[in-house]
Amino acid sequence: KGKRVAVIGGGNSGVEAAIDLAGIVSHVTVFEFDSKLRADQVLQAKLNSLPNVKVVLNAQTTEVLGDGQKVNGLVYTDRVGGDSHRVELEGIFVQIGLLPNTEWLRGTVELSGRGEIIIDDRGQTNVPGVFAAGDCTTVPYKQIIIAMGAGSTAALSAFDHLIRTPVLQPAATETETA
Incomplete structure (x- = not known):
């Protein structure tokens, strides 16, 4: 001050x-x-x-x-x-701005023109079950506290996704059906 x-x-x-x-x-x-x-x-x-x-x-x-x-x-x-x-x-x-280190995701999840992972308000990407948070995403403010909150949101959203996704049962084998 x-x-x-x-x-x-x-x-x-x-x-x-x-x-x-x-x-x-x-x-x-x-x-x-x-x-x-x-x-x-x-x-x-x-x-x-x-x-x-x-x-x-x-x-x-x-x-x-x-x-x-x-x-x-x-x-x-x-x-x-x-x-x-x-x-x-x-x-x-x-405050010079940096490009996110997301090149390895190209072709996997949708990225913005700046290479940021595009997410919705729950941290969900365009790939079902894949969530992202932090400065590498399209959140508008690149601040530590924002990234922490976004991480919590993404984690809760991922948990919600997991508990609502039906578990696929493995196909029965021949010995199990006999």
């Missing part, structure tokens, strides 16, 4: 984090590698309306600085001019 922080990443996650942080910290600097923010326009408009937020584009973060106990700054290179800059701050939030 009341400190200077950085958010690395200018997509929806980064801009949403910067908006949230702006209400708590003294100053937020958003560092974006690209020449423009990729967040939705409505989020960019909100970000640009905040007086304690600065956006730095074409910024390649190259070093996190600290005293061995805590962060006290970062260094970035301006990708256009090549100059190196040091920024004093007390916190860094990395």
